[in-house]
Amino acid sequence: MKKRIFSIVAIAALSISSLAAQKSIRLGYIDMEYILENVPEYQEASRQLDNRVQEWKAEAEAQMQKVEDMKTRLDNERALLTKELIEEREGEIAFIEQKALEYQQNRFGPNGDYMIQKKQLVRPIQDQVFTAVQQIAENRNLDFVFDRTADIGMIYADQQYDVSETVLRTIKRTANREQLENRDEIKEFEQEENRTVEQDKEITEREELVEERKSEREAFIEQKKKERDSLKAARQKEFEERRAKILAERERKKDSILKTREKKTDTIN
Template sequence: MKRILLISLIILTGNFGANAQKSFRIGYVDMEYILENVPEYQEAAAQLDTRVKDWREVAEKNRREIQALKEELENEKPLLTKELIEEREEEIAYREEQAAEYEQNRFGPNGDYIIQKKQLIRPIQDQVFTAVQEIAENRNFDMVFDRTSESGMIYASRQLDVSDQVLRSINRASNRRQLDSKEEVEQFEREENRTVEEDAEIAEKEKAVKDNKSEREALIEERRRQRDSIKEARQREFEERRKRILEERQRKKDSIQAIRNKKDTIN
């Protein structure tokens, strides 16, 4: 793995020297050396070692007790009934299962030791990564590696990131397969010959057009809401005025009818 990485770096350095005509600066850190010289890490590591020692003692004690039970059963078998032998064997099997579960919980891939080890290293790693990025930018390093890590690279200049170009190439290949007419092919080839910078400029312009369109649509929508609001207010005012007129008419009718009824009563 490291040999492949080294070969890739040599090729990459050669390409940069030929194409960019600039020196390619690479740095590295030794994470193990850093950890050994950070007092906070050493103190926490000592505490973890104490816990690990206690866990190992418990695991060893479980194994000794299980072995003693097996030897005791083997010696007493001639004196025991079949039922008692089976009962003792079940007890031993249960103790073995419990002991294995304990060791898995403490030392397994997702056990306490691995989890606490990661928790112990993570704050130091974060500090290292922050310091590496600052130093790399100040000293113009293109890449920084951890010589003790399988993952290798822990910093790379943004100028080396070709992810957008790769994605652009994949999208263009996919789009090319969907072209039908000669005009579409010619248009595609013109777009394909554009640089990443030209694509970014066009994308920025399209975004500005889209933002302006969104602003216009928002303005139109706001004006429409204002018109609807005015219309609704006028409609409510009309309904209220109509209601008052009808109520006034009804009161007059009721008053006239009351006068008539009174005259009829007198006569």
């Protein structure tokens, strides 16, 4: 596998080298972090987001502290409570704790508010940078522009150096060659190798059409699944609201009973 990848990379490098032999390659780079640090709009929006994050953290900590306080209070009163009351209190604590964890996930999870707003914050600046880079690259005849602070690195490349189709074609043919088992397969493979890029493109387009229809079917299935999940979530929410209402009613009745007992005690005394 490593040899195959090396061979493919070598082909890509040779293709670029061939083009480079005809024209000297001109490179440029940017420092995205430096750019963001010097865009006032980004800095102000970033400060606003940091303030919201601090508010979210404070709210998350307050919710979890409430849970811990409820657990401590239950432990202190456990010996004085009936089994039914203990179970009710434990159910209430579990419910509130689950809500607190959901809040943390919604705010700071991989798809939470923080990540979403962080991306929204950077995206307008990135769009401006990419537009500016493209204009500068064309004006200065740059072939490649890199971002020295990014994992991906390259953010602009002249299309003449794109050897993706050549690499893809080589991968497919190399894989096919390794799977050949008889003369008929070898003959068919040789015919495929003699096909032109245009012929390959026509076949690829047909295959892509088949794949597109397959994707549409999968999207339809996924949509139905989302609808079922949405219905399930709605039922779960209804159950939780009903349960919370029952717990609140039980707590009200318990308080009423305790007050009645206190009044009787005061009357006797």
